[in-house]
Every structure is written in structure tokens, then in C-alpha cells.
Amino acid sequence: MASSSKKLQFDTSDLDNNMISSGSEDEFAESESDYEMSGGEEDSSFSSSSDNCASANDDDDQTQLNCSANTFVEVMDETSDNPPPPSFVYAEVPGPKHIPANATPIDFFNLFFSLQLFTIMVTETNRYARQVIQSTHLSPNSRIKQWQPTTVAEMRAFIAVILNMGLIKKPTIFSYWSTDANLLTPWFSQMFSCNRFQLLLRFFHFVDNSKLHPPCHPIYDPTAKFQVLVDIANDAFRRYYTPHQQLSVDESLVGTKAHSQLIQYLPNKHHHRWGVKFWMLCDSVVNYCLGFYAYRGAKSDDDKNEIKENGLGYVVVMKLLALGNYMQKGYHVFCDNFFTSIPLAEKLYSVGTYLTGTIRRNRKFLHMVFCQIMLQKKSQRNPVLLVSTSSSATSSEKTIRNRQSVKKPDVIFDYNKYMGGIDSSDIWHTAI
Structure with a gap:
């Protein structure tokens, strides 16, 4: 990386099979199809894998890695002798707050x-x-x-x-x-x-x-009729609860039969396939919703320049964290490959926030050697590349289904544990 104050850990391992909607090939397919059906903003955070690899320096070409089926690499800036910075301190007290005594x-x-x-x-x-x-x-x-x-x-x-x-x-x-x-x-x-x-x-x-402006008006807002409810809800969510350190970001679909330009088609959503898409931030430990806002479609002018520069996923994560003022507090964000990028990891690290997530191999700024690792990984059914600014390059052995013991990098276990908050939230509001 360009600065010694940042470190990234990359892992190329398969995720647990119990990850249905936040990992593996199914996750990739859903994110891509949703993006295309949404109109497909021009996202500058993508480039072809060959372009990424070809853009590496000659010195990088000489780097050799012994790539195996489970390669885990800790990356530090080799241009500086400075030691890594101390870990970000999470000092919040998670749980409800401002609650009446003996509340019913x-x-x-x-x-x-x-x-x-x-x-x-x-x-x-x-x-x-x-x-x-x-x-x-x-x-x-x-x-x-x-x-x-x-x-x-x-x-x-x-x-x-x-x-x-x-x-x-x-x-x-x-x-x-x-x-x-x-x-x-x-x-x-x-x-x-x-x-x-x-x-x-x-x-x-x-x-x-x-x-309200009519649909044909240049500044027509398709969310205007319910935006007041979203604002009041977001205010209440952050006022009455302090989240745990682990947060997750993903999309949620609220099914509706209404006619609106907000309607999205997400074929891999099981509870609804047509509806209004919301970007959502949740506490990964208790699945409490911390903030959300509606996706207005590719034609929206909101944050258009920033989306073109950094990508839609980057903008969504930063806006959601800003809703509750969750930066500079040592929080740890988990997200899937639609959101994760190297610029996002660097930005969050610069504001005292960790990031862990799967990342697509055609993202810009990925080092050439990681393209090679991804291409050489043939033994697993669902090859996955992860990036983390928090987890160390260590592995643990844990017992999973059928009492089988499996050894995997800690970042894999953390990702599987903390990435399901939005999916659980979807289950709850679908049941209601």
C-alpha cells in the first residue's frame, strides 16, 4: 500500500456453505444482477483483471508467491520501516439507551x-x-x-x-x-x-x-411521500441504541405492488422479487437496524460525481456510517463484494474504522499477485477473495456441522459470523 499506516490482509478461501446470501458465487450473482437491473451506474472502481495485472510495476512482476488452495497473505508497506499504528479502540457501551425505567x-x-x-x-x-x-x-x-x-x-x-x-x-x-x-x-x-x-x-x-413536484418535474423526488418516515426512523434508531463494534452493510428489498420508478427486480431475493430497494446498516451481533435509505435508481443525480469517481458501493457505505456518526469510534464494517474496494478500505481506515469483506478480483488497485492467486485457485468450488484492515494473518481450528473440525483463517470465521445482519432483518420484517 502507499502508506505505512495501512495494512490489508487478503485471503483466498471458500466460505462456509451456510452463507446463502452473503458470500460465495450466489452472492456474486445476486449483486451483479441487482446492479444491472438497477440501471448500472458507471462505476470507476472496476477494471478487467488483465488490466489490473498489466498495470503493475516491473518490480511487482518479480514477486513470487507459493499459491496453494488456501493462501493467506498479510500485506504491509515495504517502503517504510515505521511500525504499524495501534489498533483503533472501540470504547462504546453497546445496548439500549434512553429507555424508561421498568419499560413495558x-x-x-x-x-x-x-x-x-x-x-x-x-x-x-x-x-x-x-x-x-x-x-x-x-x-x-x-x-x-x-x-x-x-x-x-x-x-x-x-x-x-x-x-x-x-x-x-x-x-x-x-x-x-x-x-x-x-x-x-x-x-x-x-x-x-x-x-x-x-x-x-x-x-x-x-x-x-x-x-410535491410531479414526476415530469426536473427535481421530482420519488421518495418524497415516505422520506419523512425514513428520517424519523433513522433518528429513533440511533437515539435509543448503541451498536456493538461489528456492523454490516447490505441491501434490503421491501416488496410492493405500487407503480413507481423506485421499483427494482432482484431475482435472487426469496421473500420478494419486486419492490423498493433500501441500503441498510445493521448491528451484526443482534441484527438491529441502525440506518437505511432508499435507492433512487441509476438516473438519480444524487452523489453522481462521487459515484463515478469511487463507485456506488463506496458512497453507500460512507453515507450509512455518516447517518449515525459511526466513524472515528473503532467500529468494524462487514460487507460483500458489491461494496468492498481498496479505496473504501483506505478511507475507512483513515477515519478510524475497520473493514472486512469479500472483494471482486477485477476491482481496481488490487496488486497483480492477488490476481494470480485468484486465477490459480482451482481446487475450491467457490473461490473467494477477502480483504480486511483488522484481522491478522492467523488461522484457527473450529468444529462445524457434523462435529467436523476445520482449520481456516480467522477472517473467514469473522466474516461468516458477522455478515448476516441484514438477512436476519429481512426475515423479521417479512414475517410481520
């Missing part, structure tokens, strides 16, 4: 669904109802004529019904109010009449539509 489940619910959020829901829902009634010619029997302004108490009940519908699956909205013996669930009719619930659902809003 409803107290935790109120931390995230605050009075401020319900007030916004009530204000904008009533506003949108007035706008529709005033601008629409209603038929004599229209249900909309029965509209009465909602309140915070009623809006809380409405959200409770929405959440319970996610737990109790039925084929249609009408079936929740069915009196048939095989569909009857009295709780819903005790909360609302079917007509009142449908009216609330019809007018439910977070923003004033009159202040």
Missing part, C-alpha cells in the same frame, strides 16, 4: 411510533382528505362523503390493525370483517367498521401533496 412492550413501541409521528400522520391524512373532497365530483352514494377527521387515538388503532394484518394473513381486506365461521376474527370489527378502515387507508398520508 408498549413503552418500547412508543419510542419508535412517537407522538410526533402520529401527529404528522393525522395532520397530513386530514389534509389529503380535504383536498380530495374539494377537488373531486363525488357520486351521491360515495363512501368518501362519510369521511370524518381522524385523531391521534384513532390513528394509533389504525396502525395496530395494519400490524395485526401482517400477523394474521387473509386473502382480502374484506375477509378481516367477514362473519363466516372459517374467517371470523372479531377483534378487527371491534376496532373499526370496514368502511371506516378503508377510508383511513384511502387517505393515509405523511406529506402535503400540494408541495
Whole structure:
């Protein structure tokens, strides 16, 4: 590397077979297909493997490595005699914070669904109802004529019904109010009449539509109708929880049948294949979501110059860490090969943050010898190259499935352990 203050460890080993969505060939295929379906921003962090190898200096060509099926190399800057810097100190106290004494489940619910959020829901829902009634010619029997302004108490009940519908699956909205013996669930009719619930659902809003730009406008924002909810959620996530040292970054897909330019198609997602894609940062130990934001597509002008210079993955990781001010605190970020690059590793190291992740062999700035290692590794089914600014070049022997003992570099075990936070989060919100 160019500076003695940085060290990288590279490993070419196969990952555990239990890594379904964050490693191995499946991970690579998903990341590539998602990127292409998203419109494919021009990412300057990629180059062909032959270009990378050809760009190495003549001195590098003389470097010899004995490449085996499991080669692990610690790389230090050979141009300086300075010792490596001390490790970044993680001094945070992980866990919940600002929690009421003797808190009950409803107290935790109120931390995230605050009075401020319900007030916004009530204000904008009533506003949108007035706008529709005033601008629409209603038929004599229209249900909309029965509209009465909602309140915070009623809006809380409405959200409770929405959440319970996610737990109790039925084929249609009408079936929740069915009196048939095989569909009857009295709780819903005790909360609302079917007509009142449908009216609330019809007018439910977070923003004033009159202040939004239409889709044809040059500064149209496709996330504007729910961005206020994202902002409030991100604020609550960081206010009430301090994460463990290990963090993970990945994508998450929220399924929807709505018509929007935000819709992405991710064929390898099992819970949904069509939906809105969010970039997400999670605590890798307890899978708590720390921050997220919506991907607006390749045509978006957001961070366009930086994406062109450093790549989309670089920009996503830096923005997510900035959301919660997680830099300069000794955190350790784990990510897959869509995000990992040498410039990202260097940048995070310069701001006191570790990085570990799989990396594609055609990334720019990879040394020629690592291209050779990757090409020579023929014995494994899923050849994988990892980069880490934290793990040392050591191996451990651990017992895995069927009580078999296996010896692998520590960085492999760490990556398998801490890379699944977003996938677990997906399972939770899919279940709800």
C-alpha cells in the first residue's frame, strides 16, 4: 500500500456453505444482477483483471508467491520501516439507551411510533382528505362523503390493525370483517367498521401533496411521500441504541405492488422479487437496524460525481456510517463484494474504522499477485477473495456441522459470523 499506516490482509478461501446470501458465487450473482437491473451506474472502481495485472510495476512482476488452495497473505508497506499504528479502540457501551425505567412492550413501541409521528400522520391524512373532497365530483352514494377527521387515538388503532394484518394473513381486506365461521376474527370489527378502515387507508398520508413536484418535474423526488418516515426512523434508531463494534452493510428489498420508478427486480431475493430497494446498516451481533435509505435508481443525480469517481458501493457505505456518526469510534464494517474496494478500505481506515469483506478480483488497485492467486485457485468450488484492515494473518481450528473440525483463517470465521445482519432483518420484517 502507499502508506505505512495501512495494512490489508487478503485471503483466498471458500466460505462456509451456510452463507446463502452473503458470500460465495450466489452472492456474486445476486449483486451483479441487482446492479444491472438497477440501471448500472458507471462505476470507476472496476477494471478487467488483465488490466489490473498489466498495470503493475516491473518490480511487482518479480514477486513470487507459493499459491496453494488456501493462501493467506498479510500485506504491509515495504517502503517504510515505521511500525504499524495501534489498533483503533472501540470504547462504546453497546445496548439500549434512553429507555424508561421498568419499560413495558408498549413503552418500547412508543419510542419508535412517537407522538410526533402520529401527529404528522393525522395532520397530513386530514389534509389529503380535504383536498380530495374539494377537488373531486363525488357520486351521491360515495363512501368518501362519510369521511370524518381522524385523531391521534384513532390513528394509533389504525396502525395496530395494519400490524395485526401482517400477523394474521387473509386473502382480502374484506375477509378481516367477514362473519363466516372459517374467517371470523372479531377483534378487527371491534376496532373499526370496514368502511371506516378503508377510508383511513384511502387517505393515509405523511406529506402535503400540494408541495410535491410531479414526476415530469426536473427535481421530482420519488421518495418524497415516505422520506419523512425514513428520517424519523433513522433518528429513533440511533437515539435509543448503541451498536456493538461489528456492523454490516447490505441491501434490503421491501416488496410492493405500487407503480413507481423506485421499483427494482432482484431475482435472487426469496421473500420478494419486486419492490423498493433500501441500503441498510445493521448491528451484526443482534441484527438491529441502525440506518437505511432508499435507492433512487441509476438516473438519480444524487452523489453522481462521487459515484463515478469511487463507485456506488463506496458512497453507500460512507453515507450509512455518516447517518449515525459511526466513524472515528473503532467500529468494524462487514460487507460483500458489491461494496468492498481498496479505496473504501483506505478511507475507512483513515477515519478510524475497520473493514472486512469479500472483494471482486477485477476491482481496481488490487496488486497483480492477488490476481494470480485468484486465477490459480482451482481446487475450491467457490473461490473467494477477502480483504480486511483488522484481522491478522492467523488461522484457527473450529468444529462445524457434523462435529467436523476445520482449520481456516480467522477472517473467514469473522466474516461468516458477522455478515448476516441484514438477512436476519429481512426475515423479521417479512414475517410481520
